Amino acid sequence: MLMSDAPSITAPTASDRISDPMLPSPYRVQRARWDTDDTFSLELVPLDSDDIPHFAPGQFNMVYVYGVGEIPISISGDPTRRDLLVHTTRAVGTVTRAMSKLRVEDMLAARGPYGTAWPVAEAHQKDIVIVAGGIGLAPLRPAMYHIMAHREQYGRVVLLYGARTPGDVLYRKQLEQWRAHFDLDVFVTVDRATGSWRGSVGLVTSLIGRAPFDPLNTVALVCGPEVMMRFTTMGLEKRGVDTKNIYVSLERNMKCAIRLCGHCQFGSTFVCKDGPVFRYSQVQSLLTKWEV
Amino acid sequence: MVKISRREGRAAQLIEHHDFQSLFDVLKAKKYRLIGPTVRDGSVVYDEVARVDDLPVGYSDEQEKGSYRLNKSDDHRLFGYGVGPHSWKKFLFPPAVRLWQARRDDGSFQIIPEDYHAEPLALIGVRACELNAIAIQDRVFLDGEYRDPIYAAQREKLFVLAVNCGQAGNTCFCASMHAGPRVTGQFDLAVTEVINGESHYFTVEVGSPRGEEVLSEVPHRPASGEEKALANQIITQTAASMKRSIDTRGIKQRLYASFEHPQWDDIAARCLACGNCTQVCPTCFCSTVEDVTDLSGNTADRWRKWDSCFTTDFSYIVGGSIRSSVKSRYRQWMTHKLATWIEQFGTSGCVGCGRCITWCPVGIDITEEIAALRAEKQPATAVEAAKEDVSYADV
Numbered sequence: 001m002l003m004s005d006a007p008s009i010t011a012p013t014a015s016d017r018i019s020d021p022m023l024p025s026p027y028r029v030q031r032a033r034w035d036t037d038d039t040f041s042l043e044l045v046p047l048d049s050d051d052i053p054h055f056a057p058g059q060f061n062m063v064y065v066y067g068v069g070e071i072p073i074s075i076s077g078d079p080t081r082r083d084l085l086v087h088t089t090r091a092v093g094t095v096t097r098a099m100s101k102l103r104v105e106d107m108l109a110a111r112g113p114y115g116t117a118w119p120v121a122e123a124h125q126k127d128i129v130i131v132a133g134g135i136g137l138a139p140l141r142p143a144m145y146h147i148m149a150h151r152e153q154y155g156r157v158v159l160l161y162g163a164r165t166p167g168d169v170l171y172r173k174q175l176e177q178w179r180a181h182f183d184l185d186v187f188v189t190v191d192r193a194t195g196s197w198r199g200s201v202g203l204v205t206s207l208i209g210r211a212p213f214d215p216l217n218t219v220a221l222v223c224g225p226e227v228m229m230r231f232t233t234m235g236l237e238k239r240g241v242d243t244k245n246i247y248v249s250l251e252r253n254m255k256c257a258i259r260l261c262g263h264c265q266f267g268s269t270f271v272c273k274d275g276p277v278f279r280y281s282q283v284q285s286l287l288t289k290w291e292v
Numbered sequence: 293m294v295k296i297s298r299r300e301g302r303a304a305q306l307i308e309h310h311d312f313q314s315l316f317d318v319l320k321a322k323k324y325r326l327i328g329p330t331v332r333d334g335s336v337v338y339d340e341v342a343r344v345d346d347l348p349v350g351y352s353d354e355q356e357k358g359s360y361r362l363n364k365s366d367d368h369r370l371f372g373y374g375v376g377p378h379s380w381k382k383f384l385f386p387p388a389v390r391l392w393q394a395r396r397d398d399g400s401f402q403i404i405p406e407d408y409h410a411e412p413l414a415l416i417g418v419r420a421c422e423l424n425a426i427a428i429q430d431r432v433f434l435d436g437e438y439r440d441p442i443y444a445a446q447r448e449k450l451f452v453l454a455v456n457c458g459q460a461g462n463t464c465f466c467a468s469m470h471a472g473p474r475v476t477g478q479f480d481l482a483v484t485e486v487i488n489g490e491s492h493y494f495t496v497e498v499g500s501p502r503g504e505e506v507l508s509e510v511p512h513r514p515a516s517g518e519e520k521a522l523a524n525q526i527i528t529q530t531a532a533s534m535k536r537s538i539d540t541r542g543i544k545q546r547l548y549a550s551f552e553h554p555q556w557d558d559i560a561a562r563c564l565a566c567g568n569c570t571q572v573c574p575t576c577f578c579s580t581v582e583d584v585t586d587l588s589g590n591t592a593d594r595w596r597k598w599d600s601c602f603t604t605d606f607s608y609i610v611g612g613s614i615r616s617s618v619k620s621r622y623r624q625w626m627t628h629k630l631a632t633w634i635e636q637f638g639t640s641g642c643v644g645c646g647r648c649i650t651w652c653p654v655g656i657d658i659t660e661e662i663a664a665l666r667a668e669k670q671p672a673t674a675v676e677a678a679k680e681d682v683s684y685a686d687v
């Protein structure tokens with residue numbers, strides 16, 4: 001795995017090491033590209049093993065940038081690809097900006113995967129509605145890969161995606177490819193049209209009303225800003241989707257991801273362990289309160 | 293420490309006061325570092341002790357909301373005071389610890405794990421509430437999918453000499469939390485200090501084979517029925533004299549239902565969000581991480597440090613802090629301690645040690661605040677109502 005000209009990296013593997021659960025493994029950047037003006041994807045190869053750890057769609061890693069810090073980032077790659085770890089990140093602050101400056105051959109470290117997954121197996125034979133806002137498409141992409149790879153196991157599959165502007169549309173090529181499928185309904189909307197955009201304008205919630213799915217036989221997967229998720233779940237409920245069949249992915253401050261640091265508490269749950277993916281009915285009463 | 297339940301029927305033993313030093317000597321000979329209460333800067337703290345004289349001999353404390361005072365008398369009582377600002381958690385869950393170091397070299401870096409050596413510690417004078425606090429932290433740090441290896445390593449190297457409390461501090465309410473004042477397990481040896489006229493002795497209970505072994509090397513004899521009864525009476529009196537309490541009946545539901553209670557605003561008007569309460573609490577376990585780079589930039593250390601849910605940073609995510617108001621942070625702290633903790637770990641997060649009451653600079657008292665929350669009425673009458681709701685006499 002090592003490039004001959006790169007200095008060798010030795011990561012400790014002894015499992016009885018004292019700092020073990022907080023100890024990340026080294027990765028090398030194989031590919032780095034900007035998806036939008038502020039969002040980039042890194043393809044990473046593991047340096048101390050051949051494969052990346054097995055992950056389920058919706059899970060996340062703690063990603064460490066040398067000397068800067070460690071942050072939770074969802075895994076956004078294809079879960080069947082074990083050779084490559086993919087993270088799509090929006091540059092918003094200290095660690096994410098430092099991460100955005102990494103180039104091919106640079107190193108970072110990651111540990112994981114952590115947290116709960118989208119219920120892709122439980123949703124067999126059901127219609128799937130995926131609703132994503134902005135960067136929220138990143139943690140949902142592995143679910144899309146899985147569903148497309150097992151297309152026959154699902155009913156109708158609908159992807160509703162909202163971005164701020166056409167320039168903010170994430171994974172544009174991939175969305176176009178998916179839209180070309182006859183067995184997949186992809187709707188993309190932007191809050192604000194610019195340039196030559198001739199597509200839909202409006203909030204992603206406005207797409208729910210006319211999306212083709214059977215509300216009584218649907219599993220909905222939702223990820224985006226918390227307000228967007230609140231309105232989306234309201235829209236889905238209005239269509240008749242049971243809150244037990246709606247899943248949301250939550251974001252909270254995380255320092256450990258292993259249920260030890262206390263930061264991610266949300267009511268009695270630890271978002272790093274009991275989430276980030278929750279059944280909406282489980283967190284609905286908390287999500288409608290402020291400053292929980 | 294091996295978890296063994298008390299062996300019923302084994303006669304209580306007795307160590308005379310003048311032989312107590314021998315217990316220290318035996319533990320030292322067995323290569324334990326002795327940690328116990330000692331006086332520093334006007335309070336009882338936990339630190340290395342070599343001799344019985346290093347303990348706060350003859351000291352007693354006066355604790356109240358927001359105040360703490362030590363008094364010295366001429367008696368030779370070794371454990372005549374309550375808990376101070378320190379708790380044993382600082383030995384099992386260090387306030388700051390380096391987790392690992394990254395070393396940079398030509399665009400890449402290596403991660404070097406920390407070699408952490410737990411040393412055998414003998415904890416001298418652990419109170420019932422503190423043993424329960426350790427049991428609670430055991431669930432937090434050892435019972436999950438991921439264990440804290442630092443805690444786990446140190447936990448296995450403890451010798452616990454527990455002590456039954458001979459007096460209740462003014463801020464104590466362990467009895468109502470079912471966490472004291474009687475030590476009921478999880479120790480190697482447990483003593484009760486008795487001064488009766490000219491005699492000064494410790495009745496001893498053995499809690500583990502290790503305790504047995506240590507005791508066998510210390511001068512001791514079986515306690516008489518009367519000596520035992522005296523010791524028992526002391527503990528019973530301690531429980532009976534406790535002034536504060538929390539009514540824990542249905543407390544979880546009560547707190548959940550109190551999310552919008554006006555009392556939170558009342559507390560927020562007083563609370564400084566200093567986090568003292570979380571620092572002194574023996575069960576609070578939150579931590580943060582910090583990255584420290586050296587001047588050359590070639591090494592970056594990752595540290596874990598105690599953290600407090602009273603800071604705005606604690607819940608910060610991009611866009612702002614989730615709990616930006618003091619009200620929401622106090623509510624989170626108290627709701628966690630007394631309600632969500634039960635769901636998370638199957639136990640309350642509070643043992644009633646009273647530290648958060650004594651060390652709060654503005655004297656916020658968790659027992660009073662709970663009583664006020666339990667009162668359905670509006671803030672002006674809440675305190676009055678609380679008096680009816682909680683009876684301090686039935687402890």
Ligand SMILES: Cc1cc2nc3c(=O)[nH]c(=O)nc-3n(C[C@H](O)[C@H](O)[C@H](O)COP(=O)(O)OP(=O)(O)OC[C@H]3O[C@@H](n4cnc5c(N)ncnc54)[C@H](O)[C@@H]3O)c2cc1C
Pocket residue numbers: 060069070071072073074075076088089090091092093094095096097135138139250251252253254255276608609610
């Ligand atoms: C489960 C989960 C999955 C996520 N997946 C993605 C993803 O796929 N793509 C993406 O772009 N973003 C994702 N995020 C959000 C991402 O973690 C934050 O944008 C990131 O932490 C911001 O760090 P920063 O240093 O750049 O920002 P700053 O605003 O500079 O943050 C300062 C510091 O605050 C702390 N901090 C801020 N937000 C968080 C947080 N949510 N958790 C822990 N610490 C925080 C960090 O220590 C950070 O160094 C996810 C968050 C969670 C909880």
Ligand code: SF4
Pocket residue numbers: 562563564565566567568569570602651652653654655656
């Ligand atoms: S309750 Fe008291 S000790 Fe705790 S944060 Fe508020 S002022 Fe500080």
Ligand code: SF4
Pocket residue numbers: 569572573574575576629641642643644645646647648649658
């Ligand atoms: S909440 Fe207060 S009384 Fe309860 S264990 Fe913590 S410090 Fe002690």
Ligand code: FES
Pocket residue numbers: 253254255256257258259260261262263264265270271272273
């Ligand atoms: S991130 Fe530390 S407990 Fe969840």
